[in-house]
Amino acid sequence: MSEIKVQHILTIAELLLKGARDNYVNITTRELGANIGRSQQAASKHLLELEEKGYISRRRSGQGFCIRVTEKGYREIQELFLRLKAALEPLPKMIELAGVAVAGMGEGGYYMSLEGYRRQFIERLGFDPYPGTLNIRLDKVYIDLKRELVMYPAITIDGFSDGKRTYGWVKCYNARINDMIDGAVLVLERTHHDESIMEVIAPVKILDALGLKYGDRVDVKVLIQQQQQQRRITSNNK
Amino acid sequence: MSEIKVQHILTIAELLLKGARDNYVNITTRELGANIGRSQQAASKHLLELEEKGYISRRRSGQGFCIRVTEKGYREIQELFLRLKAALEPLPKMIELAGVAVAGMGEGGYYMSLEGYRRQFIERLGFDPYPGTLNIRLDKVYIDLKRELVMYPAITIDGFSDGKRTYGWVKCYNARINDMIDGAVLVLERTHHDESIMEVIAPVKILDALGLKYGDRVDVKVLIQQQQQQRRITSNNK
DNA sequence: ATTACTACCGCCCGAGTAA
DNA sequence: TTTACTCGGGCGGTAGTAA
Numbered sequence: 001m002s003e004i005k006v007q008h009i010l011t012i013a014e015l016l017l018k019g020a021r022d023n024y025v026n027i028t029t030r031e032l033g034a035n036i037g038r039s040q041q042a043a044s045k046h047l048l049e050l051e052e053k054g055y056i057s058r059r060r061s062g063q064g065f066c067i068r069v070t071e072k073g074y075r076e077i078q079e080l081f082l083r084l085k086a087a088l089e090p091l092p093k094m095i096e097l098a099g100v101a102v103a104g105m106g107e108g109g110y111y112m113s114l115e116g117y118r119r120q121f122i123e124r125l126g127f128d129p130y131p132g133t134l135n136i137r138l139d140k141v142y143i144d145l146k147r148e149l150v151m152y153p154a155i156t157i158d159g160f161s162d163g164k165r166t167y168g169w170v171k172c173y174n175a176r177i178n179d180m181i182d183g184a185v186l187v188l189e190r191t192h193h194d195e196s197i198m199e200v201i202a203p204v205k206i207l208d209a210l211g212l213k214y215g216d217r218v219d220v221k222v223l224i225q226q227q228q229q230q231r232r233i234t235s236n237n238k
Numbered sequence: 239m240s241e242i243k244v245q246h247i248l249t250i251a252e253l254l255l256k257g258a259r260d261n262y263v264n265i266t267t268r269e270l271g272a273n274i275g276r277s278q279q280a281a282s283k284h285l286l287e288l289e290e291k292g293y294i295s296r297r298r299s300g301q302g303f304c305i306r307v308t309e310k311g312y313r314e315i316q317e318l319f320l321r322l323k324a325a326l327e328p329l330p331k332m333i334e335l336a337g338v339a340v341a342g343m344g345e346g347g348y349y350m351s352l353e354g355y356r357r358q359f360i361e362r363l364g365f366d367p368y369p370g371t372l373n374i375r376l377d378k379v380y381i382d383l384k385r386e387l388v389m390y391p392a393i394t395i396d397g398f399s400d401g402k403r404t405y406g407w408v409k410c411y412n413a414r415i416n417d418m419i420d421g422a423v424l425v426l427e428r429t430h431h432d433e434s435i436m437e438v439i440a441p442v443k444i445l446d447a448l449g450l451k452y453g454d455r456v457d458v459k460v461l462i463q464q465q466q467q468q469r470r471i472t473s474n475n476k
Numbered sequence: 477a478t479t480a481c482t483a484c485c486g487c488c489c490g491a492g493t494a495a
Numbered sequence: 496t497t498t499a500c501t502c503g504g505g506c507g508g509t510a511g512t513a514a
């Protein structure tokens with residue numbers, strides 16, 4: 001869930017529109033206020049709060065400020081944007097991602113083979129996953145797409161507890177690896193990976209089945225499924 | 239400017255995500271509240287307000303309600319979305335629209351040839367427009383694109399007053415008609431047209447120059463320009 | 477001109493609860 | 496179970512104004 005306050009959405013959007021993602025730009029609180037339909041004072045307050053949260057950074061510049069949206073701020077607003085996008089735009093049928101196979105930390109496979117998870121995988125994905133996940137380091141251009149992916153409806157594997165500790169939920173997306181193997185992309189509630197790493201499971205050991213080794217390129221096509229199966233009163237055409 | 243309250247953004251987005259654009263869907267205020275990170279009471283209030291504003295419509299369904307987002311509500315949220323989109327996504331270099339030439343109401347040309355406008359056209363567009371606008375009735379699929387267009391940076395022609403009445407601003411977008419004539423798409427502050435109509439000007443009479451008549455298809459490629467030339471890495475400003 | 481503080485207050489949210 | 500009322504508190508708004 002996004003941490004950004006909703007009333008700050010338009011403020012950051014306005015800053016980005018002025019080019020404040022790549023550079024420090026000059027904008028007065030008066031102008032900003034006018035553009036977001038609020039007072040100068042409100043704009044000033046927004047900037048103070050956004051700065052305190054680390055969503056923007058400012059530098060004095062004469063009487064006013066130069067403002068830049070930080071990476072953190074950009075992430076927040078983008079998450080919100082993707083949420084709207086998922087709600088407003090027709091579902092894409094497929095999202096394609098690519099990167100190179102990398103050695104994991106060895107934990108993914110262990111966790112995913114726990115009975116509490118395995119049972120659900122079999123039931124909801126329809127296959128018994130090989131006890132080990134393939135980690136793919138995504139090319140940079142695909143990282144945004146992965147973030148977008150998680151906004152779409154997923155097959156959810158519930159978390160559970162074994163009495164000693166709790167295990168988080170896992171979102172699964174049906175996917176085809178290198179156009180050959182059907183498996184699933186996993187998005188874990190708790191992960192130690194940085195976001196360029198994507199975890200994939202399949203009924204077989206993916207690398208062996210494809211004759212690949214770490215460092216080889218891997219292509220993943222994620223199949224987005226229509227969600228709501230509620231009655232279609234009208235058959236709409238495009 | 240959007241009239242929707244910012245705190246309602248996520249509420250409508252959540253409804254749309256549940257499929258509430260095409261159908262009445264069942265969703266409880268408790269679930270809705272949880273999904274937008276608010277209480278059940280807050281969700282209930284949102285729905286009441288959205289209903290009153292005509293952004294959603296509800297029907298009783300057992301204990302709860304069936305909810306649908308109205309066209310008006312969809313427009314509002316889409317406008318907001320496009321605003322974010324313009325701020326977040328890299329500028330497309332070109333937007334292509336198409337439709338059929340239709341007879342205008344004869345006013346466009348009159349207004350646009352007023353000296354208060356003409357002077358600015360010459361100065362900011364670089365050409366002296368033929369005193370008459372070409373009206374194009376856009377195909378349905380392009381209407382959304384036209385709405386998106388106005389979110390991008392435009393060449394603005396200021397409004398003015400002649401002492402008797404005032405004339406609104408005009409946004410201009412450089413465009414090429416049928417790949418042949420360079421002109422501009424106009425977006426008027428005040429217009430009596432419905433939104434499927436797009437007005438285009440050029441230095442010549444477009445229909446004659448292209449050998450077209452009313453009812454013929456016309457293709458318009460709008461060239462989106464990068465805005466901010468403010469790469470003020472150095473903070474020395476005037 | 478700026479930015480942003482103080483004071484005020486209206487609106488939004490959540491708790492409790494009725495129907 | 497629902498939805499939605501009342502009420503109290505606080506956040507987020509504006510106006511005025513200082514620096």
